[in-house]
Amino acid sequence: MRKTFAAALGLIALTAPLSAQTPAPPPAPTASARELFGRAATAAPLAARAIGTYIRGCLSGAVALPVDGKTWQVMRLSRNRNWGHPRLVQFLERFAARVPAIAGWAGILVGDLAQPRGGPMLTGHLSHQIGLDADIWLTPMPARTLTPAEREEMSAINAVAEDWNDIDPKVWTPAHVRVIKAAAEDPLVERVLVNPAIKKALCRDAGTDRAWLRKVRPWYGHNWHMHIRIGCPPGSTECKPQDAVPPGDGCGIELAWWFRPEALKPRPVGPQRVMKLSELPATCTKVLVAP
Numbered sequence: 001m002r003k004t005f006a007a008a009l010g011l012i013a014l015t016a017p018l019s020a021q022t023p024a025p026p027p028a029p030t031a032s033a034r035e036l037f038g039r040a041a042t043a044a045p046l047a048a049r050a051i052g053t054y055i056r057g058c059l060s061g062a063v064a065l066p067v068d069g070k071t072w073q074v075m076r077l078s079r080n081r082n083w084g085h086p087r088l089v090q091f092l093e094r095f096a097a098r099v100p101a102i103a104g105w106a107g108i109l110v111g112d113l114a115q116p117r118g119g120p121m122l123t124g125h126l127s128h129q130i131g132l133d134a135d136i137w138l139t140p141m142p143a144r145t146l147t148p149a150e151r152e153e154m155s156a157i158n159a160v161a162e163d164w165n166d167i168d169p170k171v172w173t174p175a176h177v178r179v180i181k182a183a184a185e186d187p188l189v190e191r192v193l194v195n196p197a198i199k200k201a202l203c204r205d206a207g208t209d210r211a212w213l214r215k216v217r218p219w220y221g222h223n224w225h226m227h228i229r230i231g232c233p234p235g236s237t238e239c240k241p242q243d244a245v246p247p248g249d250g251c252g253i254e255l256a257w258w259f260r261p262e263a264l265k266p267r268p269v270g271p272q273r274v275m276k277l278s279e280l281p282a283t284c285t286k287v288l289v290a291p
């Protein structure tokens with residue numbers, strides 16, 4: 001019986017296709033990082049770690065934000081970008097739960113977090129690479145479950161006026177101020193990126209309680225969604241923090257810069273440079289090849 005079993009095993013070994021015996025060759029260091037990470041369909045089953053910088057890194061041990069919660073819905077499901085460091089996912093769940101009381105919205109619509117193993121993406125975003133960034137739409141969640149098709153096709157509402165000089169008063173509400181303020185006031189959040197026109201409106205509407213404005217940073221785009229960035233989690237020893245935000249509410253000369261004619265034009269984008277795998281931290285190759 002034993003002999004027959006061994007023989008059978010031998011037979012299997014002899015006839016098994018070559019691919020079952022030989023592990024895939026390691027990816028070439030010169031290979032395009034965004035092609036490799038864009039193809040990763042599942043998380044790397046390793047400890048949860050944000051590795052590298054927000055614009056050059058990867059993510060191990062990611063978890064997916066469930067596509068439906070009581071107070072959130074994930075949009076653009078086909079992109080498979082609802083993955084983050086567990087700390088980011090916990091933050092989003094906790095934050096979403098507070099939104100009905102804060103804003104009177106049914107909840108939030110959540111855009112991109114990161115890919116299952118983080119890394120650069122084939123389309124969009126320079127950042128969102130280490131599982132600590134998330135986009136939250138400025139459109140309130142409807143009080144019903146959107147269909148998968150609606151989540152692909154529905155567009156966000158632009159909160160900024162056509163000339164980019166201020167918010168669109170037909171769209172902007174006090175609830176927007178409260179939602180952005182609540183995000184900025186969360187101790188885990190280091191930065192909230194919004195369009196300069198939105199920062200202008202927040203500076204105007206904040207009143208005397210202004211400390212939270214420091215974390216709200218003007219940036220190109222971000223007229224459909226705000227971008228939330230949390231800090232490096234404890235234990236992510238290879239996560240490189242950003243410089244602290246400068247002191248002050250950022251409502252003065254720094255904000256005025258954004259409204260000069262040359263800054264109001266769309267951001268000049270040259271041909272996007274393709275990052276090689278070797279340009280990411282070495283640990284990212286391990287994250288990529290983990291089974």
Ligand SMILES: [Zn+2]
Nearest residue numbers: 133134135227
């Ligand atoms: Zn973003």
